[in-house]
Amino acid sequence: MRNVRIIGAPTDFGANRRGVDMGPSAIRYAGLADELESADTEPMDGGDLFVPRAEERDPDADAPPDGRAKFLGETAAVSRQLGNEVARALSNGETPLVLGGDHSVAIGSLSGTAREADVGAVWFDAHADLNTPATSPSGNIHGMPLAAALGIDEFADTEWANAPRLSPENIALVGLRSVDPAEQELLRERGFAAYTMSDIDEHGITDVVEEALSIATEGVDGLHVSLDLDWLDPNVAPGVGTPVRGGVTYREAHSAMEMVADTGVLRSMELVEVNPTLDQHNETAELATELAASAFGKRVL
Ligand SMILES: NC(=[NH2+])NCCC[C@H](N)C(=O)O
Numbered sequence: 001m002r003n004v005r006i007i008g009a010p011t012d013f014g015a016n017r018r019g020v021d022m023g024p025s026a027i028r029y030a031g032l033a034d035e036l037e038s039a040d041t042e043p044m045d046g047g048d049l050f051v052p053r054a055e056e057r058d059p060d061a062d063a064p065p066d067g068r069a070k071f072l073g074e075t076a077a078v079s080r081q082l083g084n085e086v087a088r089a090l091s092n093g094e095t096p097l098v099l100g101g102d103h104s105v106a107i108g109s110l111s112g113t114a115r116e117a118d119v120g121a122v123w124f125d126a127h128a129d130l131n132t133p134a135t136s137p138s139g140n141i142h143g144m145p146l147a148a149a150l151g152i153d154e155f156a157d158t159e160w161a162n163a164p165r166l167s168p169e170n171i172a173l174v175g176l177r178s179v180d181p182a183e184q185e186l187l188r189e190r191g192f193a194a195y196t197m198s199d200i201d202e203h204g205i206t207d208v209v210e211e212a213l214s215i216a217t218e219g220v221d222g223l224h225v226s227l228d229l230d231w232l233d234p235n236v237a238p239g240v241g242t243p244v245r246g247g248v249t250y251r252e253a254h255s256a257m258e259m260v261a262d263t264g265v266l267r268s269m270e271l272v273e274v275n276p277t278l279d280q281h282n283e284t285a286e287l288a289t290e291l292a293a294s295a296f297g298k299r300v301l
């Protein structure tokens with residue numbers, strides 16, 4: 001039986017403090033442990049990482065460097081802790097399930113999961129999250145984690161420069177529908193496998209996810225799944241900070257997660273961007289728990 005190590009990362013520093021730090025509580029309250037048990041796994045909750053409250057700090061202490069990457073220091077501190085927790089769970093033979101928090105937590109989970117192994121990743125998201133501090137339109141680090149994990153440009157002189165990297169050949173983005181100009185350029189230049197919603201319209205979710213998974217798992221030891229809840233259409237996942245219309249349906253999302261389980265090589269996963277202050281009756285948190293169960297192998301029959 002698979003032991004799933006739940007790691008809460010209650011940070012909203014990467015999303016400019018909008019309440020997404022309450023995600024881990026909301027996801028647990030939505031019944032995560034029961035869902036994971038129904039997927040025949042053994043959930044082990046390691047609690048939450050320590051994330052400082054912005055209200056407790058001196059507001060002038062660390063103004064962001066030219067306002068382009070907000071809360072860089074705080075985010076680096078969370079990433080460091082999270083990377084260690086993820087690596088520790090893996091060395092105990094557990095499968096880390098990280099609860100965000102905004103998508104900046106991926107910097108930590110990716111560096112932890114890639115520490116002792118070659119890892120591929122599928123990024124289920126409306127966004128590409130490939131901005132850098134120089135290209136970001138918002139300065140929010142949740143729009144940058146994939147660039148940070150790949151060590152692109154400016155991240156080269158941050159402490160993430162030496163973080164374990166994923167190789168770009170084993171990364172696939174699925175469900176794109178909001179991509180900034182600099183991200184478009186990067187995607188084209190570096191030749192990442194990137195599937196837009198139009199690709200899903202044209203080929204269907206099954207074919208697209210099958211291809212994405214085969215790219216991400218080719219020649220590596222394991223798969224990391226990064227699930228941003230804004231991947232789904234806002235009508236089923238309203239509780240996210242940066243919703244974009246035209247996302248995948250409830251059924252498409254489950255089908256994709258079932259295919260993740262079928263690879264048999266899921267190594268680590270994260271559920272990010274659930275924001276209870278924007279949700280309706282916790283339904284986005286519930287959806288997150290259900291999708292995790294599907295990815296861990298829950299079946300009807
Ligand atoms: N993980 C997310 N929800 N990212 C949204 C990013 C939005 C936009 N591309 C930005 O960089 O600011």
Ligand SMILES: [Mn+2]
Pocket residue numbers: 125126127228230231242
């Ligand atoms: Mn997103």
Ligand SMILES: [Mn+2]
Pocket residue numbers: 103125127129142228
């Ligand atoms: Mn994202």
